[in-house]
Amino acid sequence: MPELPDVEIMRRYMERTSLYQPISDVVRLNEDVLRNLSADRLKGTLAGSQFEQTLRHGKYLFARTNTKGWVVFHFGMTGYLEYHEEKGKTHRHTRVEFIFQNGRGLSFILQRKLGGLWLTESVAGFMEKQGLGPDALDGKLGSDELKGVAQNTGGSVKSFLMNQKRIAGIGNVYSDEILFQTGILPWTLTENIYSEGWQKLATKTREVLETAIERGADPGEMPGSYLLPHRREGDICPRCKGEISAAKISGRTAYFCTGCQS
DNA sequence: ACATTGACCTGAGAGC
DNA sequence: TGCTCTCAGGTCAATG
Numbered sequence: 001m002p003e004l005p006d007v008e009i010m011r012r013y014m015e016r017t018s019l020y021q022p023i024s025d026v027v028r029l030n031e032d033v034l035r036n037l038s039a040d041r042l043k044g045t046l047a048g049s050q051f052e053q054t055l056r057h058g059k060y061l062f063a064r065t066n067t068k069g070w071v072v073f074h075f076g077m078t079g080y081l082e083y084h085e086e087k088g089k090t091h092r093h094t095r096v097e098f099i100f101q102n103g104r105g106l107s108f109i110l111q112r113k114l115g116g117l118w119l120t121e122s123v124a125g126f127m128e129k130q131g132l133g134p135d136a137l138d139g140k141l142g143s144d145e146l147k148g149v150a151q152n153t154g155g156s157v158k159s160f161l162m163n164q165k166r167i168a169g170i171g172n173v174y175s176d177e178i179l180f181q182t183g184i185l186p187w188t189l190t191e192n193i194y195s196e197g198w199q200k201l202a203t204k205t206r207e208v209l210e211t212a213i214e215r216g217a218d219p220g221e222m223p224g225s226y227l228l229p230h231r232r233e234g235d236i237c238p239r240c241k242g243e244i245s246a247a248k249i250s251g252r253t254a255y256f257c258t259g260c261q262s
Numbered sequence: 263a264c265a266t267t268g269a270c271c272t273g274a275g276a277g278c
Numbered sequence: 279t280g281c282t283c284t285c286a287g288g289t290c291a292a293t294g
Contacts, residue, residue, distance in 0.1 A: 006287075032271085059288080074288085074289090077286065077289095078272080078286085110271090110272095111273070112272045112288095114289075154263065156265095164288090248266095251266060251267075252288095269289105269291085270289090270290090272286100273285105274284105274286085275284090276282100276283085276285100278280100278282085
């Protein structure tokens, strides 16, 4: 799930459901996912406060409270948020649950404990510490900027896109989609991409991510011309009806079409 | 500076 | 049905 579009959907979800409700308690705290704080500190900091604003950068979700800075969520490979209206009806993989005064709750659910939660006073400071690059949907990130971010780096275009220090928000699935839409094979070296290629990459990155957000980051809702619903080895390419191939690139499985990408 | 590997976790699905 | 193996949308550290 949680690449940029998924996190953006969760941000909007949180915004819709969980703002301006006083937090009465924080429960089901799993220390494994608390990154720079103890369960007691989280509880102590949040009890009596409320979330007032959300913000996303890359795959991170920030929620500002009216008291002490921001709660930071990262969803790993399996995380999501779930707001529930009925008490006690919560998922077994809930790692942190915020209980609101009205009895409702917001669960931070992680099956695998690869995500995490932090507290920070400063979003900018947090991003700096994590070494995050500009958000992939940053309005200022045009083809020149993208090219600039790729400067002084070798390596494949796929690992470039997935490198959060260069651009934040793109993971394995959406890098495949962007490269499919752009018509570039994933192992192409960034140094072999010229102006026209960067132009296309910048355009398609924005287009793919925005489309995904519009469609609720639901693979089943993607346009017919997208790779996502066919992202399996041997599946049929939605463009040329050829076969989708798979290969390991920087340790992750990349899916692509040799007929449509070069 | 890059790619690769393994570690961190847990569960789903495949193959036997 | 049950076992074992492999793999999964992420990141981090160690190694080559």
